Amino acid sequence: MPKKLFSLEELEELRKEILSKREPDKPVITVCTGTGCQTYGATNVYETFLQEVKNQGLEDKLGVKATGCHGFCEKGVVVVVFPEEISYLKVKPEDVPEVVRAVAKKGILERLLYEDPVTGKKIAKESEIPFYKNQSRIVFGNNKYIDPKNIEDYIALGGYSALSKALSQMSSDQVLEEIDKANLRGRGGGGFPASRKWKETKNAPGEPKYVIVNCDEGDPGAYMDRSLMEGNPHSVLEGLIIGAYAIGAHEGFIYVRQEYPLACENLNWAIKQAEEYGFLGENILGSGFNFRVKVHRGAGAFVSGESSALMSAVEGKAGEPRFKYIHTAVSGVKGRPSNLNNVETWATVPLIINKGADWFRSIGTEGSKGTKIFSLVGKVNNTGLVEVPMGMTLRQVIYDIGGGILKGKRFKAVQTGGPSGGVIPEQYLDTPVDFDELTKLGSMMGSGGMVVMDEDTCMVDVARYFVNFLCEESCGKCIPCREGLRLLRVILNDVCQGKGKEGDIEVIEEVAEVMAAASLCALGTTAANPVLSTLRYFRDEYEAHIKEKRCPAKFCKDLTSFYIQPEKCQACLICLRNCPAGAINGDKGLVHWIAQEKCSKCGICFEVCPPRFSAVVKLSGEPIPEPPPPGTKVIRKKEG
Amino acid sequence: MTGVSGLVAKVVDSYQRDKDMLIQILLDLQSGFGWLPAEAVTEVSKQLGVPITRVYQVASYYKAFSFSPKGRHSVTVCLGTACQVRGAPRLLDRIMDRLKLKPGETSGDMRFTLSTVNCLGCCALGPVMVVDGVYRSNPSTTELERIFEAAK
Numbered sequence: 001m002p003k004k005l006f007s008l009e010e011l012e013e014l015r016k017e018i019l020s021k022r023e024p025d026k027p028v029i030t031v032c033t034g035t036g037c038q039t040y041g042a043t044n045v046y047e048t049f050l051q052e053v054k055n056q057g058l059e060d061k062l063g064v065k066a067t068g069c070h071g072f073c074e075k076g077v078v079v080v081v082f083p084e085e086i087s088y089l090k091v092k093p094e095d096v097p098e099v100v101r102a103v104a105k106k107g108i109l110e111r112l113l114y115e116d117p118v119t120g121k122k123i124a125k126e127s128e129i130p131f132y133k134n135q136s137r138i139v140f141g142n143n144k145y146i147d148p149k150n151i152e153d154y155i156a157l158g159g160y161s162a163l164s165k166a167l168s169q170m171s172s173d174q175v176l177e178e179i180d181k182a183n184l185r186g187r188g189g190g191g192f193p194a195s196r197k198w199k200e201t202k203n204a205p206g207e208p209k210y211v212i213v214n215c216d217e218g219d220p221g222a223y224m225d226r227s228l229m230e231g232n233p234h235s236v237l238e239g240l241i242i243g244a245y246a247i248g249a250h251e252g253f254i255y256v257r258q259e260y261p262l263a264c265e266n267l268n269w270a271i272k273q274a275e276e277y278g279f280l281g282e283n284i285l286g287s288g289f290n291f292r293v294k295v296h297r298g299a300g301a302f303v304s305g306e307s308s309a310l311m312s313a314v315e316g317k318a319g320e321p322r323f324k325y326i327h328t329a330v331s332g333v334k335g336r337p338s339n340l341n342n343v344e345t346w347a348t349v350p351l352i353i354n355k356g357a358d359w360f361r362s363i364g365t366e367g368s369k370g371t372k373i374f375s376l377v378g379k380v381n382n383t384g385l386v387e388v389p390m391g392m393t394l395r396q397v398i399y400d401i402g403g404g405i406l407k408g409k410r411f412k413a414v415q416t417g418g419p420s421g422g423v424i425p426e427q428y429l430d431t432p433v434d435f436d437e438l439t440k441l442g443s444m445m446g447s448g449g450m451v452v453m454d455e456d457t458c459m460v461d462v463a464r465y466f467v468n469f470l471c472e473e474s475c476g477k478c479i480p481c482r483e484g485l486r487l488l489r490v491i492l493n494d495v496c497q498g499k500g501k502e503g504d505i506e507v508i509e510e511v512a513e514v515m516a517a518a519s520l521c522a523l524g525t526t527a528a529n530p531v532l533s534t535l536r537y538f539r540d541e542y543e544a545h546i547k548e549k550r551c552p553a554k555f556c557k558d559l560t561s562f563y564i565q566p567e568k569c570q571a572c573l574i575c576l577r578n579c580p581a582g583a584i585n586g587d588k589g590l591v592h593w594i595a596q597e598k599c600s601k602c603g604i605c606f607e608v609c610p611p612r613f614s615a616v617v618k619l620s621g622e623p624i625p626e627p628p629p630p631g632t633k634v635i636r637k638k639e640g
Numbered sequence: 641m642t643g644v645s646g647l648v649a650k651v652v653d654s655y656q657r658d659k660d661m662l663i664q665i666l667l668d669l670q671s672g673f674g675w676l677p678a679e680a681v682t683e684v685s686k687q688l689g690v691p692i693t694r695v696y697q698v699a700s701y702y703k704a705f706s707f708s709p710k711g712r713h714s715v716t717v718c719l720g721t722a723c724q725v726r727g728a729p730r731l732l733d734r735i736m737d738r739l740k741l742k743p744g745e746t747s748g749d750m751r752f753t754l755s756t757v758n759c760l761g762c763c764a765l766g767p768v769m770v771v772d773g774v775y776r777s778n779p780s781t782t783e784l785e786r787i788f789e790a791a792k
Contacts, residue, residue: 035761035762035775036762036764036765038775039765039776039777040765040777073762073764073765074764074765076765217761219759220719220720220721220722220723220724220759221720221721221722221759222761222763223759223761223762226761227761259757259759259760259761296663296664297663297667299663299667299702299704299705300703300704301701301702301703314660316659316660316662316663316664316698317662317694317698318697318698318701318702319702320701375763375764377763378721378722379725379726383722383763383764384764415721418721449721449763451721451722451725451763453725457725465721465724469719469758472758475701578781580734580737600733602730602733603730604781
């Protein structure tokens with residue numbers, strides 16, 4: 001049982017003690033065990049490292065540590081060797097003995113280093129890899145140093161010093177002023193100034209007051225909050241406690257999606273440790289300030305991430321939103337003043353208190369200060385989490401950090417802001433990313449999802465996808481949202497299936513207008529954004545679907561057919577064997593052909609046809625040529 | 641006390657019989673039973689002192705709860721945006737074809753339950769599926785076969 005801390009001095013002493021026990025020159029092999037890397041078998045890799053170090057008798061000379069997400073999920077399992085920060089990527093259990101031997105000899109294992117796709121040069125240091133080099137990881141960066149289950153790692157990095165500074169040297173008003181001066185805007189999507197909400201809650205009549213962490217990260221395609229909560233839960237807790245002090249709240253809630261089991265686990269662990277060390281509970285750090293926190297798991301409802309709905313869920317009720325003419329800051333959980341912020345917002349608070357509002361204001365754009373974490377996913381080479389200063393252009397994020405489009409395809413659009421956002425086409429790639437600029441383009445920054453789409457993505461299908469998603473997630477309380485979405489779903493399904501009619505686009509626009517004007521909560525008022533923004537920039541794709549029954553991206557199943565070009569087919573039998581519908585005819589030496597009436601359009605033939613033949617093509621809006629006469633022999637292609 | 645009411649009592653007590661914790665209690669029961677039997681719902685209502693209509697309202701509102709038993713193995717396909725653009729619909733088609741199930745259905749022999757989820761937060765690895773808590777990134781047809789064969 002650790003000693004409970006009662007003052008700033010005791011915390012500093014503990015920090016010194018922890019640091020004195022550490023050997024900064026001792027090599028430590030860290031394994032990312034975030035959910036992304038776990039998918040690639042990180043737990044197994046971590047355990048293999050522990051065993052291998054033991055086998056080679058190196059326990060005294062080498063440390064092994066599990067850490068949170070580094071962000072470069074595409075290249076998992078990510079292993080970084082400290083103190084040199086040598087980054088090994090795509091590490092498998094069978095690579096472990098070789099890595100251990102290399103580390104023991106203070107050498108580098110070239111084979112697993114990052115290779116620059118352009119120059120072919122190997123890069124050893126993590127910070128020099130282009131994916132990391134162009135980021136500023138002030139909120140997210142500590143993940144790689146921290147074992148999320150060990151509070152001492154957080155303390156060693158200066159953790160909880162912002163809390164002790166706030167409690168011992170600042171009044172609650174001074175804390176609030178600092179956040180106000182920093183112009184910290186909510187990272188959850190709305191971009192509302194945090195200090196305004198804090199002030200309103202603080203000044204609202206009624207006790208007790210509550211502070212809440214929103215980790216109900218429901219936006220499909222976004223996982224920043226998950227990785228922060230999993231990888232550095234104490235930074236969120238510290239921010240929350242500071243906020244509670246500023247507002248005068250003694251009770252807090254942390255609402256986490258139950259789809260994030262590791263985040264729940266690490267958070268509960270962190271709370272327990274924070275209580276033991278005296279960062280939570282009675283008389284925190286001897287200041288006389290008391291604060292407790294409870295964890296609530298969400299039970300799977302997207303709309304519960306809306307603040308008033310989340311507060312109902314915390315009361316154990318169905319998470320439906322309500323009208324907010326009285327703000328939740330005045331009447332939230334159980335009718336009491338309640339302040340809710342998103343995970344990333346809370347995690348930014350300790351940095352501002354430690355380094356000052358002026359430092360924070362020096363990063364970012366006029367209206368949006370600081371950095372933002374984005375989940376850069378979809379058809380981009382380097383997928384993962386990236387943290388950049390506000391104001392970096394979309395092009396820099398997607399090309400300099402993301403390494404461009406997968407398989408050298410053409411960029412079509414980037415979807416930002418999740419189901420409330422929209423798509424941004426190529427001509428706006430040089431737009432600086434911040435709260436205000438993306439809104440001007442009919443999208444929004446939202447919580448930080450950035451889904452990159454290429455020429456093979458159908459924009460009508462993207463709209464249909466989001467409408468379908470929202471249709472299922474709408475709570476049904478207000479009619480514009482419930483019925484509007486249902487109508488949009490019917491129309492968009494028709495359009496994607498080639499049953500679209502003249503006038504459909506106009507009906508879509510009319511419904512969208514009513515939904516935006518009359519829905520109860522933000523889910524409904526923004527629900528038509530993905531449709532409207534795809535219409536704004538890709539109206540021609542809608543028209544092609546409706547008038548020509550053609551899907552320009554050749555994505556929509558009902559408007560696309562697969563066809564084997566007889567002059568290219570080499571009768572390799574691969575597609576024939578893989579076709580689950582048994583629709584492909586042919587034999588050794590005989591040209592293959594697809595019986596269209598049997599074809600289920602699963603696309604497997606297109607995927608498995610060897611690129612050197614590329615015989616299978618997709619057709620849309622054009623007649624399918626007749627198959628070759630039975631028994632047509634292949635025209636052999638000279639190889640090499 | 642029968643098995644169900646005993647288990648409910650244990651869970652309800654672990655939350656100090658706090659009515660605000662209704663969702664948390666139901667989540668624990670859902671993972672304990674694998675579903676929410678009617679008897680458990682009635683017991684929660686009785687023991688927690690919450691009207692049964694409200695317990696049902698909450699339990700039917702959230703997706704995590706199920707009023708019918710689930711198969712021994714859960715197969716979940718992520719349909720988040722990132723997975724969607726990287727081929728999740730085709731992965732789902734292949735799985736539906738192999739298991740002869742639609743999302744939400746359980747096989748007659750109680751071996752598999754197929755479901756979809758809107759985002760698991762593994763967006764960088766899409767398309768993603770989860771079988772019994774183990775995450776898999778873009779499995780091939782052969783890998784799928786192996787995974788399903790191993791789940792008896």
